[in-house]
Amino acid sequence: MSAIMPPAQRVWWKQPLDRAEGAWILIAFAWCMVMFFMMPYWHVYGKQNLSSETYRTTPEQFAKKAQAMVDQHTVRVETEQKIPVVKPPVGSDVYLIARLWQWWPMLELEQGKSYRLHLTAMDYQHGFSLQPENINIQVIPGYEHVVTVTPNRAGTYAILCNEFCGIGHHTMVSRLYVK
Amino acid sequence: MEKPVHAASDAGAPGIQTRHAAIPAEPRAASEELVPVMQQILENPFLLLFLGVAIPTVVYIVWGVMEIAGIPIAK
Numbered sequence: 592m593s594a595i596m597p598p599a600q601r602v603w604w605k606q607p608l609d610r611a612e613g614a615w616i617l618i619a620f621a622w623c624m625v626m627f628f629m630m631p632y633w634h635v636y637g638k639q640n641l642s643s644e645t646y647r648t649t650p651e652q653f654a655k656k657a658q659a660m661v662d663q664h665t666v667r668v669e670t671e672q673k674i675p676v677v678k679p680p681v682g683s684d685v686y687l688i689a690r691l692w693q694w695w696p697m698l699e700l701e702q703g704k705s706y707r708l709h710l711t712a713m714d715y716q717h718g719f720s721l722q723p724e725n726i727n728i729q730v731i732p733g734y735e736h737v738v739t740v741t742p743n744r745a746g747t748y749a750i751l752c753n754e755f756c757g758i759g760h761h762t763m764v765s766r767l768y769v770k
Numbered sequence: 771m772e773k774p775v776h777a778a779s780d781a782g783a784p785g786i787q788t789r790h791a792a793i794p795a796e797p798r799a800a801s802e803e804l805v806p807v808m809q810q811i812l813e814n815p816f817l818l819l820f821l822g823v824a825i826p827t828v829v830y831i832v833w834g835v836m837e838i839a840g841i842p843i844a845k
Contacts, residue, residue, distance in 0.1 A: 646844035647843045
C-alpha cells in the first residue's frame with residue numbers, strides 16, 4: 592500500500608523500490624517488449640507492409656527506361672487511350688509509370704514467375720492499389736519504389752489509384768494480366 | 771511540520787492521517803538533503819509531459835531525415 596501513499600521522506604530517491612511498484616514496472620516493461628517484437632514478427636509472418644527498395648530518380652530518367660521496355664516488349668495496344676500492353680521477360684525489371692491520369696503501360700505477366708516492378712509518378716503523388724489483392728504502395732514523384740512480385744494466380748487484376756490526384760483521379764484505372 | 775490527526779481539512783476523512791511536507795519558506799537548513807536531479811524531474815508532471823512529447827518528436831524527425839537522406843540514386 593505504501594506505493595500509492597505519498598513518500599515518507601522528502602528525498603525518496605534513495606529509498607528501496609517498493610515490491611508493488613517494482614512489479615508494475617516489470618509488467619509494463621514486459622508488455623512493451625511484446626508489442627515491440629510483434630512489429631518485425633508480423634512484418635515477416637503477417638504478410639503486411641511490403642519491403643521495398645527505394646531510389647531517387649527523375650521523371651525523364653524513369654520514362655527513358657519505361658520507353659525502352661515498351662519498345663522491346665509490346666504485344667498489342669488496348670483502350671481508347673492506346674496504351675501498350677507489355678509482356679516483359681521473366682525476372683526482368685518492369686517499369687510502371689503513374690501520371691495524370693493513367694497507368695502506363697499495361698502489363699502482362701506470367702503466373703509463378705518473379706519480376707522486379709519499378710514504380711514512379713511523373714507529376715503528383717499517386718497510389719498503386721492492386722485489386723482484389725491487398726497490395727497498396729504509394730507512388731511518389733522523384734522516387735522509384737522497387738517491389739519483387741510473383742503472381743501466383745492467373746487472371747485479370749485491376750490497378751487503381753488510391754491517392755487523390757485531381758479531377759481525373761477516379762478514372763485512373765488499369766488492368767494487369769497474369770497468364 | 772506535522773499536522774494534527776483530525777485537522778479541519780480532514781473532516782471528511784476521519785482516521786486518515788496525512789503528513790504533508792510543508793515547503794519551507796526560510797532558506798534550506800544545513801541538515802536537509804538537496805533533492806537529486808532525477809527526483810526533481812520525476813516529480814514535475816509538466817516537465818515530464820513536455821519531454822514525453824518533445825523527445826519522440828525529435829527522434830522521429832531526425833530518424834526520418836536520416837532515412838530519406840540515405841536513399842541511393844537510381845542507376
